Amino acid sequence: MDKVYIFGHKKPDTDSVTAAIALSYLKNKLGKNTEPRILGNINNETKFALNYFNISVPKYLNDVKLQIKDINYPKDVFIRSDATILESYHFMTKSGVSTIPVIDNEKYYLGSISMKDIARDLISGDYHILNTSYLNIIKTLNGEKILKFDENINGNLLIASYKSTTFIENVTIDHDTIIIVGDRHSIIEYAANSGAKLIILTGNANIKGEHIKIAKKNNVNIIRTKLSSLDVSKKINFCNFVSNIMNTTSVTTVNESEEVNDFIELANRTKFSNYPVIGKNNKCMGIIRLADIADKNKKKVILVDHNEPTQSVDGIEEAEILEIVDHHKLGLIGTSMPINFRNMPVGSTNSIIFLLYKENNIEIPYDIAGIMMSGIISDTLLFKSPTTTELDKEIVNKLADITRVDYEKYAMKMFEAGFSLEGRSLDDLLYADFKDFTIENKKIGIGQVSTLNIGDFKKKSNDLINLIEKVASDNNYYLVTLFVTDVKSNGSYIYYNNSAEDLVKNSFDIDSITQGHYFDGIVSRKKQIIPRIMDTLEKK
Structure with a gap:
């Protein structure tokens, strides 16, 4: 509720x-x-x-x-930094967005990834580098675990495309090598002996028991997949962590506490499609689009x-x-x-x-x-x-x-x-019960304060009049007045800006008036003051 x-x-x-x-x-x-x-x-x-x-x-x-948090924008539209690029692509496609925020395990905002970022990586990215997890490779390649020693897999990609003897004689494999290979047992043995980071067996290739023993001895990770070497080579870079290609610089975010009007101005100026929404403690809440503001909870x-x-x-x-x-x-x-x-x-x-x-x-x-x-x-x-x-x-x-x-x-x-006037400033006395009205397109400000000791109040009258003049001038008031109501005598003393003197006289039907004039029986702004001023202005 x-x-x-x-x-x-x-x-x-x-x-x-x-x-x-x-x-x-x-x-x-x-x-x-x-x-x-x-x-x-x-x-x-x-x-x-x-x-x-x-x-x-x-x-x-x-x-x-209205604040961003009052808008029904898509919540929980974000992806963890350790997800794969392929997962981010599918998430954006399913959600119908072209950009999603990237978060850590605690939902802290880290950056964003867009379809453009993925396309840019496919065209001009470094194909040779793989930085992901063992599990991500299993998921992306629909693979099978053969041997696992490392949670994260970070290394250089290599495809065994040469003749076996040529490959073994000319290609060096070390602990940073991730090799994609089919049922080429001599190359598999070479990779296991060389302590490769990971062997990816394509085409559901068999691996000899002796080669598994060597791999175990040298802590070599092995994954097997039904995909061909060609399919693996096309998908392997999609295994990379989203964080490898996320944008951390040229992304505009909005805070949940920001006003919607400020967001509209921002969106019209920057022209982005999606904006990550940041909540308390820099945690990501989702994304917002300009079209989302129509669905709001006032x-x-x-x-x-x-x-x-x-x-x-x-x-x-x-x-x-x-x-x-x-x-x-x-x-x-x-x-x-x-x-x-x-x-x-x-x-x-x-x-x-x-x-x-x-x-x-x-x-x-x-x-x-x-x-x-x-x-x-x-x-x-x-x-x-x-x-x-x-x-x-x-x-x-x-x-x-x-x-x-x-x-x-x-x-x-x-x-x-x-x-009691003790410790009260002039501003406090004027504005303690001050109300604005617009009457006949004229800005009117009427304050009222009550007292049991009018003597103490009169000592401040000159300074109070100066304040009233300044407030009227600085804020374009037609009338600023303060009624000081004496509870004991059941009447009020009036202070006003001098330019409105005729309005005050006509409103209370008196021929002359001075600052601090006493009106016997006038104690109600609602019934005795505002109606008189309204009648006078409306007759002009």
């Missing part, structure tokens, strides 16, 4: 992280194979909630782009707490979205097939997930109940946000009953942990 990744948006907040964990637990209880992931560093508030209920931080998910994902492609993981357009659970407005993410899309106007994604537990009759354990409660408290600002519904309040009370936690006291501790 393929693994399904469940994750929230790129700027993880407590609701998105806990929703991913809670939904993953539910799906796994229902027999699915899922894993919660995060798309960025979690904030201090989320860390507090996970630590409090003893939940591990999910692993980071960099992207869901990474399977479930989105929580978002449905905008700009807020999601890199490569989301290359993934298969199975389901979305969200409480925001509908975004621009599209799918090629119908999916489960649970969208409700509630204060937190965890409220929807709570209903999914009830619908599936799955009991919510203590730790999952705790983080779900944390997500709802965080996203509703303990019910002060206008996005809060009676359902959110009802669910928090039920989750508090499971955990036996005083949720109001717990909320204050969680907020204190999350709102």
